[in-house]
Amino acid sequence: MCGYGQKTSKALSGGHRPSPRKGLPEPPGRRLRTFLRQQAASLIACDFFTVETVSLRRIYVLFFIELHSRRVHLAGLTANPDGAWVVQQARNLTMTLAERPRPVRFLIHDRDAKFSAAFDELFRSEGARVIRTPIQAPNANAHMPSAGCARSAASAWTGS
16 A cells, blocks of 8 residues: 555556555645635734834834635734733724625644733634644744834834
């Protein structure tokens, strides 16, 4: 029996590709890609990034990104983010997201302590399933580093 990515010599010599094996599950990486592609219109992710100001202050920016359209929502910025501030920004965002044609079904975020149980409960009450990224898995939320436009917009917003 062939594993993932292996081809039999018969398939190579005959020029035919082996048929998909119904008994084998998809490889783990492909499962996530398939899930994201199918659910992208109802999936949103969030994270923080920092902006260093001219006066050497660090500003934390909370942002959300819609995976299907890559639309970035700058939720807010502060020098000292805490759980209560993050929940308030999420409340403000849920009012905006209520106008979307498709509701948010999934929210992805990392395991930062600022994303409190109240934050998760807010999205659950809106009908979304909260998915926390695995511990020490930076590629699990790979859409966040690609949001460079949010960083440049926040820099213009803060004047730094």
